[in-house]
Amino acid sequence: MSLFTSDKTSADSGHINVIAEIKAKTGHENAVREMLTALVETSRAEDGCKAYHLLEEKHAPGSFYTYEEWVSEQHLAKHLEGAKGMLVKAETLLHGELKLTMLNHLV
Template identity: 45%
Template sequence: MAAPIVVVATITAKPGHEDDVEKVLSDVASAVHAEDGCLRYALHRKTGAPGVFVMVEKWASQEALGAHMKGAAMRQLGAGLRDHLAAAPDIATLEVVPAGDPVIGAL
């Protein structure tokens, strides 16, 4: 069985565009949750930085992540965020390093 893939995407809004970015990110969440292989898609705001959003994702496989990246929700996200970001999103793809308790030691 393929190992799950964790993605952490940091999205920074232009000053004054924070509400627009949050709305776009929130609006696509239900569609992404329904995608095959989506195990987690959770939006967060960086404490003390109202314009910095962090999406923590977990995908069942690299194939599921690849399908997500090419899907309708991502096209909607790209179009909706186009004029509202201060920079391109910072996207990190992570591999689990087993350590400690296997249940709480990994996403």
């Protein structure tokens, strides 16, 4: 099973915005929340990270999203490679795959 699916909409290697969707299995919301929270500060300190925010659906605990801004897709790829260990560890706690959507900034 793949760790995540990617909806790659960026046509270039410039500034990239990313939304990641992560759904915890029932009963594992707190464990996933803790893992993701721990990832925030290290991600923000990474080279090329312009912004990294962790969000949770107000009326659907365990449904998490990150909003990320990276200088380039290469910086994002390096971040994902570094986060792979945490993602493998979290895989059994997740409902489905982590979904990444890459977006170009239009305005």
